Amino acid sequence: MKLFKTIFFALCLSTSLALTVKTYGQTKVNTNFTAGVAALDAxxxxxxxxxxLAAAKEGHLDSQFNVALMYEKGMGVGKNEKEALIWYNKASEQGNVNAQFNLGVFxxxxKGTPIDYAKAxxxxxxxxxxxxxxxxxxxxxLYIRGQGVKMNKVAGMSLLLLSIKIDQTPENNAKNNITATRDLTVNMIKEAQSLSDKMSNSKNILLPLDQYLKK
Known part of the structure; x- marks a missing residue:
């Protein structure tokens, strides 16, 4: 079972979304978004x-994510995964990392669409x-299971190791997934660790992975 980044609104609408507004250049105050926050507080x-929703239709990134999340969880509106998918797509195209993750999970x-490992x-x-x-x-x-990509356990392990290094929260199941992965040799584990280190030290963390897969 995959995790969703269903950020609690108390966090999402204060620290988290304030940061994404700055990151993505949304410096102008959106009155509908502000009104949405006030309604949430009430x-x-x-x-x-x-x-x-009004702000999202105006292209406001953080509102697009919030609308998607509200549709996904049925908060303030009926639960509708197809609508959630639409708005996660919009927010993802604008670069919202949480939306991109959730879209991959969908x-x-x-959820709201047929399974599509390539899009995930x-x-x-x-x-x-x-x-x-x-x-x-x-x-x-996906690499461990060969879903949407050619199975490659070294690549999969390297990504799991990198995941642990970057995200050490209890929600991260990477350690358990490593333990559950079978048919790994000592050399495969060493190779995965080496590749993970290369990704960690690269500005584009996926470049070493792509280079490895081309060999």
């Missing part, structure tokens, strides 16, 4: 959804390039 989820697990791989890679530890771990599992 525990008026339907109104918060309405205001975030495609991997067939695409969006995990996008999030991985932003050094998202959970996305890196999920990408590793």
């Amino acid at each position: 525990n008026n989820m339907p109104l918060a959804y309405k205001k975030f 495609y991997e697990n067939g 791989n695409k969006w995990y890679r996008r999030a991985a390039l932003q050094k998202d530890g959970l996305a890196i771990g999920n990408l590793g599992m």
Whole structure:
């Protein structure tokens, strides 16, 4: 079972989204987003959804993520995974790393769409390039299982090791996934560690992986 980055709104609408606004250049105040936050503080989820949706339609990145999350969880609006998928797509295209991760999970697990491992791989890679530890771990599992990519346990292990290094939160299952991986030789483990170190030291963390896979 894959984790979703369902960020609690208390965090999402303060520290987390304030940072993404700065990162992605959304310096202008969006009145609908501000009204959505106020509605949320007042525990008026339907109104918060309405205001975030209005801001999302204006192209406001953080609102697009919030709308997707609200559709996914049925907060302030009826649960609708197809609509969540649409808005995660919009936020992902604008570069929201949390949306990219969730979108990968949707495609991997067939939520709101048929299972599509190739698209899951695409969006995990996008999030991985932003050094998202959970996305890196999920990408590793695609290689371990050979889903949407050619099976390569060394590549998969290297990504799981990197995931552990980047994200040490309890939500990260990379350690358990490493333990559960079978048919690994000592040389394979050493090779995976070496590749993981190269990725960790690379500005583009996936470049060493892609170079390894081309051999």
